[in-house]
Amino acid sequence: MPIGRILTLAVLATLYASGTLAAQARTGTVVGTVRDVTTSVGVGSASIAIEGTRRGTTTLADGSFVLAEVPVGTVRLVARAIGYAPETREVTVTAGQTTTVEFALERQAAVMDEIVVTGYGSQRRAEITGSVATVEGDDANVGVTQNADQMLQGRVAGVNVQQNTGDPGAGMQLRVRGGTSISGSDEPLYVIDGVAIWNQATEPGGIGVGGAASPARNPLSLINPKDIKSITVLKDAAAAAIYGARGANGVILIETKQGERDQMTFEYDGYVSFGNAASSLDVLTGDQYRAFIQAEVAAGNLPPERLANLGTANTNWEREVLRSTVSQNHNVAFSGGSASTTYRASLNYQNLEGAALSSGQERFQGRINARQSAWNDRLQLGLNLTAAHVRDDYVPFQNNGGFEGDLFQNMVVFNPTRPVTVMDTATGLERYFEIGTGRQSVRNPVALAEQLQDFGTTTRVLGNIRAQLDIVPGLQGQVIVGVDRSEGDRKIYYPAASPVGAEYNGLASRRAQTLTGVTFQGLMNWNQTFGGVHSLSGVGGYEFQDFAQEGSGAESRDFLTDAFGFDNLSAGANEQVPYSFSEKNRIISFFGRVVYGYNDRYFLTGVVRRDGSSRFGRDSKWGTFPAISASWRLSQEGFLENGPFSELRLRAGYGVQGTNAGDSYRSLVLLAPGADYAFGDQKVVGLSPSQNPNPNLKWEQTSTLNFGLDFGFSDQRIAGSIDYYRKNTTDLLLSVVVPQPAPVSERLENIGELRNSGIEAQLDALLVTRANFSWQAGVVFAANKNEIVDLGGRQFIATGFVNGQGQTGQTSQRILPGQPLGTYFGPEYVGTDATGRQLFNDYDADGNLLGETTSPAADDFRILGKADPSFTAGVRTNLVVGGFDAGLLLRWEQGGQVFNNTALVYSTKSNALQDKNFLASALDDPTGITQPAIYSSRWLESRSFLRLQNITVGYTFQLPEYLSGLGNSARVYVSADNLFLLSGYSGYDPEVLIGAQGIAARGVDYLNYPRQRVFTTGVRLSF
């Protein structure tokens, strides 16, 4: 008999049997309360389950619960709550009677019984053999949490989260155990409620001024952090191999909150925050600048005409461009459920003001999660639906300002003796002051921010629907269908009245982009125990994901009036060539995971995934990614029974994963238009091969070896883990020079190797848990070492382009075998000579020091340092005294260097030759006024810092009776983000945007959007 037929019969039999049972009415009711053993405060949202059944309920906010229709007889009830050890009580239920039971839960730092989402299913923490970390949504939601990834900041060892800039809604960079790639992506895979999303910019890029457009905002802004129940990070191959070709950079699993049975809740949560730029640059004041120019003219270094350019104003352009901000966030959520249906709905409004004029982000977001069960809970249907509408207001900035520069560059260089606005004698109206009329390369930064219009909007809907069926006890089938659709739009107008738009006599552009992702998953989960000591569970499945991206745009110039803005492109006399594009890709996967456990002591996990991606070359479409891991719970062994450990577990795992092959169509020869030429006087659209073919193009392959130790003392009040890993990435995707002639000089190949190895540790402790007083603390620590092993025959790759005038083609870093990514490479600065020339060490071709030189040549370029920190650490602590609570989060990074590109360009006096302002530090600098800015070791500064990321004080109280309509409990809090930064760095912030220009460049700081220091006051009501 085929297996299928047996299963069918078994399912039908079970359905019949359960129907009969339900008809019997011999039940009673259990009521009770779940309290914290130390504070005696009721524990809300605790689950109460009847052991051995699916029956159960959850407690209300005050800890009380009612469990009806409990079968008569002796039953064992288990109470579980996040952060507490589970407790079991035996009660005897009599028909038609109510029995009372009280639970007193004890806190634990790490609860081995907790259920953790692990990708295509969930597992008991004790069973997990890989390296997995979780963050509870409510614990991490402190202060101003704009986006989901911020919740991991400083809370998970080995996960480095950094907001790119201080731009509101700025993109985040998240690195799990260092980057595995050089030219590919180092971003982890994001999975929201079981469905992997396409995490890329949802809005089309802008135009920018003097360089690239402003960096993209965070595509994850569609998720409201307050909706997040938990975030799980799969760090090693054993854990993440189930995501195969996309798991090499780790996997972030986000689960959203669901409603709960028999429990209606309403929550309001809102805050208002006040911020300002956390640091400032010291540029010359108007008076200092005037004095400097006058002195230089007197000394004959500048022509006397320069005095005419000195105005009478004393403008601090930084103060004019930056502002104090007010931001707000409001969340309303309600949830509830009956025996068969649960739901949770939430609405969020967020308005963030940027520290720079005319920049901000506004977000409207809503979510509905619903669950429906049928057939006596055998069939579970679920819906997760979220929609977000985001409006972005951009200002022109980027970290590679080009020759003319962006907002912040002009803020530094604009003549401080000039006013922001002047009375125009011709019109009698107030207008922005500009140097000259029409197009100008140095622009009034306030006008730049206010006049240039650059808006983006994104509407994104992410939804999935699922059905889960218990086929037979221990075997479940599940189907998920998900859609992720975003529509992004960009509207830009550079008015003719601005010195930027004057070049085009007005420039308007509209751009649109859509992203569509469709997912289908079919899963089988099984779970069985036999012989009392053996447990076997697993998941097998199939997944299909199809992504499409489309875009188009148009641009017009030369407008009669600025009145049309971007709303009437046809009013422009000069229409530019429009563009459109389309790109598709697809991933198809088969995967399985089997976990075997013996006696709750030994666990063995095997994972295999077979991934096919359209992006791979014709001859390497499919790849197989296996992993194996094991754990041993020493604390379950007899010989440790009386030892100090409440938990002691060893883990070891090895596996292979991939990183997807970059963009679509990279393996094909493509003919692209653009090589245009004129025959006669007519343009002929020329086509030429735009890339070289590579039918063998495939994923980057990372093999990871991980050893871990989990430990807990004194009944898990102190718990922690230590992991050591070694990740070897081979087949790196590198664009390498190919033998000429070739259609283009380089080709994307799988070549080269790099290695990351490191140690990470995490420790959580409940230091005090007394009545009305508890104190807990946690520490995370990670040290990662990165090394290029091989570049496939290339000696080096120059990267980390230097920004600024006279720096074209200059690079600050080299990717060198034997060195980490982000290795600074340049001449060694020794000082200046009597005439103000910079001196550098002069070496011969063999590396012998010859002396000093003013013009360093190839031989004088040496390794100067590295960008990455030696280690990172996070410390957090939380104190509760009665109704008061206080918490703080500190982040510490030690080692590594920042290249202060801002100082290189603006701490030299030669700016004054061009009537540009500069940093005050240049006044005392011995470098002569006619000297160019030369990149060298002089401009490298220590990256080490200690940041007080957040400090929060709150008070929770019961509302008086007459106010109970507003809720029965309330928490008010004040919070400060980025309150202080301990660092020797002279620029804005040593934690710099990592997306510097060039391959895998890091650590280059060039006039980034400054981060804010934010003070927040908020309230939370619930009933």
Place this chain on the structure above:
Amino acid sequence: MRALIPSLVHGARRAWFVAPVVVFLSLQACTDLGENPTSSITPDNFFKNEQEVRGGLAGVYAVLRNPWNWYNLNEISADEMIVPTRGQDWFDNGRWLEIHRQAWTPTSSSALDDINGMWSGAFSGVVRANVVLAAIENLSIADKAAVIAELRVLRAFYYYQLMDMFGGVPVVTDLTIEPREAAPRDSVFRFVEAELLAARQDLPAQWPAADHGRMTRGAANAILASIYLNAGVFTTSTPSATSYNSCAGVTVAYPGASDACAAAIDAADQALADYSLQPEGSWRRNFTADNASSPENILVAKQLNESGLGLDLIMRALHYNQFNPSPWNGFAALADAYRAFDADDERRDVFLEGQQYCVDPNGCGSVAFGGAVDDRSGAPLIFTVDIADETAATEGEGTRIMKYPPDPDHVAQDNGNDFVYFRAGEMVMVKAEAELASGNAATALTLVNQLRARVFQPDEPLASIDQDGMLRERLFEFAGEAKRRTDLIRHGKFTQAWAFKPASDARTVLMPIPQPQIDANPLLQQNPGY
């Protein structure tokens, strides 16, 4: 797994609740991972008709259009131009002064940038020609013979540039990407010669107006004339760095020619049969925005005053305030080059010296066309002849060569002036120099004076001519036309000392092969001395 699932379904066919599993299986069939790009085209589905071939042809020509590296390396490395560091501006990793000092090495900044760009740029022209040649092999189109000849001449010209810069390079006519040994420079020369000789008879003397700018018979002859004049250099990987490398006595395949000099004279004559000199007083018409109609221009890179399709040489030299958009204030002429000119020579007018004016016919911001402009500090902008310190020059130091005057209808920095690679004037000079090398100084003098006559009023003919005089005359005629480096090498003077450049090693007559290219193709041998 694959085996398990079908059996599950088979057994459960009657069970309606297994529908999800069926859906799952139907989707399992979706294992198509092929890629069908729609925003781009692949060669398999292209080059099917004349229109498409024309698009491919335009792509091969497009390499001509941006002479950035060719111009920079030929002008700045010579005794004609320099890019001084001006305060904050133009340091650029020391790259510009490195080119001027000829201090390049296989891994230095100019080698990784300009020299590498030269190498891969010219080779991309070669491979684009090879792609179209392969594609049309079995295609029937009108003018097929002419199109093939055109592609061969284009490819030969890209090889001419490679041979001139690097000496021996791999000679490739197929499409395989693989490491290859370099052919010796002499073999590259023979290849270029044979291709041009074979192709020139299939090319028209003139294309119809709608195809102006495509390769003509005259263009093939002009390239031939030039390779023959330089045959003393191009037929050896070790030309003399200190004495004249003559075309005399170099054996060539040119029909009826006794040596390369004779071949140069005949090829130049044939080119001159199809093209003619601008008359007296209109020499500058070869370079103005309407120079497409000049009968003198033989081989040009067509430019249009459209975004991304025009000539932007003006941007490199002019001051920020002289043009709109704001130029870059970089490339300057050396004082000795400027001073070598006779003050009466019309050709000296291409230099900008003294008080400067707005040269943009549409005005420069607040200054109208022809109005005096100031420098960025507000002082009158004056271009001085001398540069005091090349590492710390002021905004106004150095005269500027503006050979191509601004296009009145320029669109931003795109001017419609065609960039001239070869013109009839050069054919006259090729003949003159080949005659001189062959011992016919009197004929050479007549030819040189023919060119001088149209730019001096009244005439100032030379009384005699020698090799040094010939090199000097070439400076006057071709300043700013990217000829100087080749000329100095042929005359054995490239390694001499001049302003801001010490005497250099003999190796510099060949550029180093950029290290990334040797890394990619280990069969390449670095040029001697590097």
